[in-house]
Amino acid sequence: MTDSDTPWEPPIAGSEAEHLLGTLDRLRTTFRWKADGLDVEGLRARVGASALTLGGLLKHLALVEDHLSTVRLTGAPLGEPWESADWNGPDWSFTSAVHDSPADLYALWDDAVERSRARIGAALADGGPARLVHLSWPDGRHASLRRLLCDLIEEYGRHTGHADLLREAVDGLVGEDPPAGWKPRGAAGQGDPSPHGSAAADR
Template sequence: MNDQAGTTGPVNAEPPLDGDEAATLLGFLERQRATFAWKTGGLDRDSLGTRHAPSSLTLGGLLKHLARFEDDMSTEWLHGRRQLPPWNSVDWDDDPDWDLNSAAGDPPEELYERWRDAVARSRVLFEAAMEEGGPSRQGSIASRPDIELPSLRYILLNMIEEYARHNGHADLIREAVDGLVGQDPPG
């Protein structure tokens, strides 16, 4: 994987051809993360703020959004924990796209670090959940057993879908920034 966005540790960007369900789900998620790291990597503030008209999306906004998504899926949906900072201090009713809209004021290093850290936290929590019950492990809230949360399988498929969607956006925006094109990161 091209590590321009500084993901945590080396990652094999190819899912296993003959893996079990857990390895396949995690492998496809890692490929999407690797593609996203490649499409957003190595850019300055101006490049991270580039828009591809008519959309208002930016690569910086996508970095921040996917950091939030990583945290929300792994902590709230899987473990039933409260939303992490800085997400827990946002008035989401006032600005439901705060993560996408507020990135323009953030330094690139902060955006990359926030995303890398969220990915690292998610990897740890997903691996623990796999060991606890595999893809069928249900999310849960210890203090609220009456609330049903989705399975790890559902969460991972939701993450793969969200990354794939935003990788398409990142592909168009990055091409507009510097002409970088391609489907998968080199290596």
């Protein structure tokens, strides 16, 4: 197995920025793998009394990526597709996903992550993790980019755990990391017809 087979693996001994981004991208990839290759029913499946769904998590984390990399990072407007959305309460990003198609939900997350990577990469190039960002506290102190990245890592850590349980309940897919060579394929019926890869070996 080579590094190109597992590009989501964090560096062994990199810089602070490389480790922050490496940890974040490993969580992003694991989350995307857990949510991948499902149809409407799979993305709407729930576990127990929880209202969480994989579709809702895709939409929520897409919003988090865009909000952190605009409003919190630079003070820029959130932008589309969020500004023209019909918001309805604080849980809107979770609950409204029931009205979105699988293809739209996957594209929403993929596009938001691509934008976020570019914005965060530019900010890191302009001052590194210690640079201050737009987000501030009531006493006037500004957060660092390091703090934003740690917040995003925490957000993915929490919701990737949720995704673990939800995906296992849908079709039994388990595992800590995607199988070597894995690439996202989107909604059920698109791309490789075998989304499980070698995950069964991790059971």
